Amino acid sequence: MIVVGLSAAEISEVRKSNCDIVLDEALPGDSESEGSSVFSAEIWAKFSEGDGGGVAYNWAGDIHIDDIKSVSAASRVGGKVSWVSLMGRINECYETHTECQRKSRCSLPPGFRVIDVSRRCLVEKSNCRFVALSYVWGSNPQPSLLAASRATVDGMKKDGGLPALKMPQTIEDAIEICVRMGERYLWADRLCIIQDDADDKKNQIEAMGDIYSSAQIVLVAAYGDSMEFGIPGVGGPRKTVQHSEDILDLRITNVIRDVKDDPLDTWTTRGWTYQEAVLSNRRLYFTNTRAFFECERFICHEDQFNAEQSRNELFSTRLTIPEDGTRFQSFARHLGHYTSRNLTYRSDAHKALHGISTSLYKGTGAFINGLPVVDFDHALLWYPDFGKNVIERHQTQGEILPTWSWSSAMGLSDPVRYRASDFYGTLAPWYHINGNVAFSGSITALNSHPNSEPDDDWQVHMAIAIKEGCMGSVSLDFTLETDNFQTVRELFNTRWKDYHSFRREAIPLTIKTSELPHGISTDAAKQGLIATRSHTALLRVTPRPSYSFYIINSEGDIIGELCGEAEKLREQAISPGYNLRAEFEFIALSLSGSKIYSDEYSLKNYTDADGNSLNKVPIVNVLMIANKGSFAHRRALGWIYLMDWARLQREWKIIVLE
Structure with a gap:
C-alpha cells in the first residue's frame, strides 16, 4: 500500500525510526463517503518521545475500507485522468x-x-x-x-x-x-x-x-x-499512487493526497x-x-x-466581499496570500495583482504604487510578517517600488500583513510627488477621498486625539472629567457631519511646493515620492523576549511595539557593537483601536465622567524611518498607546518618503 501525504524526508524518517503504525478508524456513520458499508481511517506513525515515556504522532495518510460485496465498480485514480x-x-x-x-x-x-x-x-x-x-x-x-x-x-x-x-x-x-x-x-x-x-x-x-x-x-x-x-x-x-488490496471480505483503498514539499x-x-x-x-x-x-x-x-x-469560507481565496467585511479587508486578505508567493521579475509586483486590485477598486487612478487611494491611510499600515530583509526602494524595468509600498517587500518570501485593529482615521495628510513639482505651486492631499470610511465609533476616539494635541490647530471643547462619551460623540457630530468634512478641516488639503525640501522640487527624475506634515518623536526600541521589539520612551517605559517578527532588526540588535541606546525617528500615521488583551492595556485606556471605559484602547500607528539626505525611507511599522504618544516631546516636520 502506498501512502500519499508525507514528504520524502518524512517518509525517510519514518523508515529509520522505531515506530508503530496506528490505524484510527471512524464508524460508518462518521465516514466521509456515503453508504453505511464504507469505513474511513487515518494512518498515523506513533513515536516514543524522550525518556519520559511521552508519545508523538505523525499523520501519514488516509484509507477507505469497504465491504467487497457492496463495492461498486468505481475506478481508481490511474495513469490517465478519469473524466x-x-x-x-x-x-x-x-x-x-x-x-x-x-x-x-x-x-x-x-x-x-x-x-x-x-x-x-x-x-x-x-x-x-x-x-x-x-x-x-x-x-x-x-x-x-x-x-x-x-x-x-x-x-x-x-x-x-x-x-x-x-x-x-x-x-x-x-x-x-x-x-x-x-x-x-x-x-x-x-x-x-x-x-x-x-x-x-x-x-x-x-x-x-x-x-x-x-x-x-x-x-x-x-x-x-x-x-x-x-x-x-x-x-x-x-504516477499511479492509488491501489486496493483485498483482505478477507474487505477492500482497502488508499485516499489520494498531494505530497508535501x-x-x-x-x-x-x-x-x-x-x-x-x-x-x-x-x-x-x-x-x-x-x-x-x-x-x-x-x-x-x-x-x-x-x-x-x-468551499471553506475561512480560508477561501474567492474575490467576493463578505457581508460582514469591507472592501479593504478583502484587499488585505488577498495581499497576504499574494505576497507569500514569488515573482521571477520584481517589476511585475503591481501587474500580477492588477486584476484583483481593479476588481475591488474600480476607476482610473484608483491605486498609487499598489495602494488603494480611497483607503490610502489604512493601506499604509502593512508590515512584513517576518521582517527578514531591509526594506529598500527599487526601480526596475520602468517600475518603482518605494519603501512605503508593500511592493518593496514582494518577492522576498515575507508575506505582508495588516494588524487586526479598528481604524479610526488619519493623523497626517499625504501628498503624492511625481517628477518636477517646482512649477506646480501646490499639491493636493491624496488621502482626502470623499469615500474613505473609518470603523464604527471613530468620532469619540478622534475627539480624544484632538484633545491630546494630535491634530494641529483643530480643537473641541470638552473634558472627560465632566463629560461622558455620549456627550463627546454628540458634540463631535454637531460640528462635523461625517469623516470627510472632519478631515477637510483637520488636515491641510494642500501643501505649497515651496515648503518641500529644496532637493525635492529640483529633482525631476525622482518618482514614487509621498510627503507629509506630521508629528515626529525620537524613541528607542528594545528586543522582546522571543520576537520583535518594544518601543520605549526616554525613561525606559514600554509605550508600544513594532509589528511583525522584525528578524533583521533583531539580528542587528544582538550584533557586536550595536548601540542599545540608539534613538530612531517615528512619525504619526493614523489612529486605531486595539482590543484589551491585558491589564496593561486597561491602564492605557480612557474613562469618561460616568466611569465608562472605551471598548478599544486608542493607539497611534507610527512609522520608524531613516533619513538619507532630503528623503526618508521606511524601516518598520509600529504602534504606541495614544496616552503615551501625547506625553512625548514631539515635533511637527515635513517628511518625504521614497
Missing part, C-alpha cells in the same frame, strides 16, 4: 449554479485572441465562450517554442498555424483537454498576448480580471516547473498564478496524482474516495 465523474459535476455547475456564471459586467479587451483548437490557429473574438489556462512559464523557456510576437502573430492566424511540434507541452495538453470537454476556444497568455508589443501587453494585462472572470472554466496546470512539463494524466501518464509543485508558489485562480469562477486542477474541480459552491475529485467538500 466521468468530473464532467458530470462540471456540467451540473454549468447548468444550475447561478453564482458561478460569468459576470455581466465583464468585457473582453480590444484585440482579444483565443486559440481555435479545431483549426489550430489564433482568432480574434470580441465575445465568445472560452477556456483559460493557468500554468507556470518557467525561468528559461526554449526559444524554439511557439510564442506570439509581432513577427509571428499573422502566421499563427492561418489554419494550422499552431503546429503541435513547436507547441509548449502544457498548452498542447490543454488543447487536448478542450477537445475532450467539447470546448472550441482556449486562452493561453504566451500565444494570445503579443509578447514584444508593449501596448498589446499592457492592454491585455490590465484586462486580466475580465479575462479570467469571463472564462467558462480555468484549467490549472498545478504541477510542473515549466511550460514544457505538460499536464499529468493528459498528454502523458502520471514537492519541488515541482511550483504553481502554488508563483505570484502570477494567484490572481488567475482568484478571478475565475470555476477551476479544474491537475496535480501529479489527481484532478479535481472547484467552483463557488463545492470541490469534487475524479475518484469516489475523496469526499466532496463545500
Whole structure:
C-alpha cells in the first residue's frame, strides 16, 4: 500500500525510526463517503518521545475500507485522468449554479485572441465562450517554442498555424483537454498576448480580471516547473499512487493526497498564478496524482474516495466581499496570500495583482504604487510578517517600488500583513510627488477621498486625539472629567457631519511646493515620492523576549511595539557593537483601536465622567524611518498607546518618503 501525504524526508524518517503504525478508524456513520458499508481511517506513525515515556504522532495518510460485496465498480485514480465523474459535476455547475456564471459586467479587451483548437490557429473574438489556462512559464523557456510576437502573430492566424511540434507541452495538453470537454476556444497568455508589443501587453494585462472572470472554466496546470512539463494524466501518464488490496471480505483503498514539499509543485508558489485562480469562477486542477474541480459552491475529485467538500469560507481565496467585511479587508486578505508567493521579475509586483486590485477598486487612478487611494491611510499600515530583509526602494524595468509600498517587500518570501485593529482615521495628510513639482505651486492631499470610511465609533476616539494635541490647530471643547462619551460623540457630530468634512478641516488639503525640501522640487527624475506634515518623536526600541521589539520612551517605559517578527532588526540588535541606546525617528500615521488583551492595556485606556471605559484602547500607528539626505525611507511599522504618544516631546516636520 502506498501512502500519499508525507514528504520524502518524512517518509525517510519514518523508515529509520522505531515506530508503530496506528490505524484510527471512524464508524460508518462518521465516514466521509456515503453508504453505511464504507469505513474511513487515518494512518498515523506513533513515536516514543524522550525518556519520559511521552508519545508523538505523525499523520501519514488516509484509507477507505469497504465491504467487497457492496463495492461498486468505481475506478481508481490511474495513469490517465478519469473524466466521468468530473464532467458530470462540471456540467451540473454549468447548468444550475447561478453564482458561478460569468459576470455581466465583464468585457473582453480590444484585440482579444483565443486559440481555435479545431483549426489550430489564433482568432480574434470580441465575445465568445472560452477556456483559460493557468500554468507556470518557467525561468528559461526554449526559444524554439511557439510564442506570439509581432513577427509571428499573422502566421499563427492561418489554419494550422499552431503546429503541435513547436507547441509548449502544457498548452498542447490543454488543447487536448478542450477537445475532450467539447470546448472550441482556449486562452493561453504566451500565444494570445503579443509578447514584444508593449501596448498589446499592457492592454491585455490590465484586462486580466475580465479575462479570467469571463472564462467558462480555468484549467490549472498545478504541477510542473515549466511550460514544457505538460499536464499529468493528459498528454502523458502520471504516477499511479492509488491501489486496493483485498483482505478477507474487505477492500482497502488508499485516499489520494498531494505530497508535501514537492519541488515541482511550483504553481502554488508563483505570484502570477494567484490572481488567475482568484478571478475565475470555476477551476479544474491537475496535480501529479489527481484532478479535481472547484467552483463557488463545492470541490469534487475524479475518484469516489475523496469526499466532496463545500468551499471553506475561512480560508477561501474567492474575490467576493463578505457581508460582514469591507472592501479593504478583502484587499488585505488577498495581499497576504499574494505576497507569500514569488515573482521571477520584481517589476511585475503591481501587474500580477492588477486584476484583483481593479476588481475591488474600480476607476482610473484608483491605486498609487499598489495602494488603494480611497483607503490610502489604512493601506499604509502593512508590515512584513517576518521582517527578514531591509526594506529598500527599487526601480526596475520602468517600475518603482518605494519603501512605503508593500511592493518593496514582494518577492522576498515575507508575506505582508495588516494588524487586526479598528481604524479610526488619519493623523497626517499625504501628498503624492511625481517628477518636477517646482512649477506646480501646490499639491493636493491624496488621502482626502470623499469615500474613505473609518470603523464604527471613530468620532469619540478622534475627539480624544484632538484633545491630546494630535491634530494641529483643530480643537473641541470638552473634558472627560465632566463629560461622558455620549456627550463627546454628540458634540463631535454637531460640528462635523461625517469623516470627510472632519478631515477637510483637520488636515491641510494642500501643501505649497515651496515648503518641500529644496532637493525635492529640483529633482525631476525622482518618482514614487509621498510627503507629509506630521508629528515626529525620537524613541528607542528594545528586543522582546522571543520576537520583535518594544518601543520605549526616554525613561525606559514600554509605550508600544513594532509589528511583525522584525528578524533583521533583531539580528542587528544582538550584533557586536550595536548601540542599545540608539534613538530612531517615528512619525504619526493614523489612529486605531486595539482590543484589551491585558491589564496593561486597561491602564492605557480612557474613562469618561460616568466611569465608562472605551471598548478599544486608542493607539497611534507610527512609522520608524531613516533619513538619507532630503528623503526618508521606511524601516518598520509600529504602534504606541495614544496616552503615551501625547506625553512625548514631539515635533511637527515635513517628511518625504521614497
